[in-house]
Amino acid sequence: xxxxxxxxxxxxxxxxxxxxxxxxxxxxxxxxxxxxxxxxxxxxxxxxxxxxxxxxxxxxxxxxxxxxxxxxxxxxxxxxxxxxxxxxxxxxxxxxxxxxxxxxxxxxxxxxxxxxxxxxxxxxxxxxxxxxxxxxxxxxxxxxxxxxxxxxxxxxxxxxxxxxxxxxxxxxxxxxxxxxxxxxxxxxxxxxxxxxxxxxxx
Numbered sequence: 410x411x412x413x414x415x416x417x418x419x420x421x422x423x424x425x426x427x428x429x430x431x432x433x434x435x436x437x438x439x440x441x442x443x444x445x446x447x448x449x450x451x452x453x454x455x456x457x458x459x460x461x462x463x464x465x466x467x468x469x470x471x472x473x474x475x476x477x478x479x480x481x482x483x484x485x486x487x488x489x490x491x492x493x494x495x496x497x498x499x500x501x502x503x504x505x506x507x508x509x510x511x512x513x514x515x516x517x518x519x520x521x522x523x524x525x526x527x528x529x530x531x532x533x534x535x536x537x538x539x540x541x542x543x544x545x546x547x548x549x550x551x552x553x554x555x556x557x558x559x560x561x562x563x564x565x566x567x568x569x570x571x572x573x574x575x576x577x578x579x580x581x582x583x584x585x586x587x588x589x590x591x592x593x594x595x596x597x598x599x600x601x602x603x604x605x606x607x608x609x610x611x
Contacts, residue, residue: 449479477544483512484537510549513550513551522562525552525573557599565611
């Protein structure tokens with residue numbers, strides 16, 4: 410790949426892509442913020458939506474009554490066997506005017522979240538694409554806090570994450586739906602060491 414007349418190595422290509430995706434995500438977030446107030450929560454379970462709605466109802470004002478709110482929720486490999494429950498969740502989210510931001514996850518084993526394989530990602534994408542989402546825009550976060558070893562197979566490997574990120578973005582973008590893809594969040598408080606790496610160093 411040529412960039413500014415310089416041929417980039419495979420590792421640098423991934424770095425440029427991650428930076429571009431992050432910049433696009435920040436632009437999107439700033440544009441959304443300029444349009445109206447945005448509020449969101451993070452949940453871990455499909456059965457937490459009623460509590461989320463109660464919280465949102467308690468914080469609504471006359472100006473925000475018609476606004477949609479956001480939640481983030483993980484979608485694990487085990488959830489592929491619970492797609493009926495996910496569809497009910499999405500139906501209820503639409504009723505409550507809640508936009509889910511789905512964070513991909515694998516399975517917890519040997520004290521850490523397993524590194525996704527190139528078989529895991531298409532299976533998860535197929536599962537998500539089989540569902541009717543509450544909105545046309547489908548928001549997906551590609552895994553979580555990968556500057557923590559326990560979030561990535563007990564190791565810190567930016568190049569490997571970049572490979573999986575590129576693969577996942579390409580797979581989602583090949584689907585006939587409007588997927589908005591965000592890279593993994595980083596723990597900005599994590600120091601550089603054996604178990605974690607500073608987010609900016611990562």
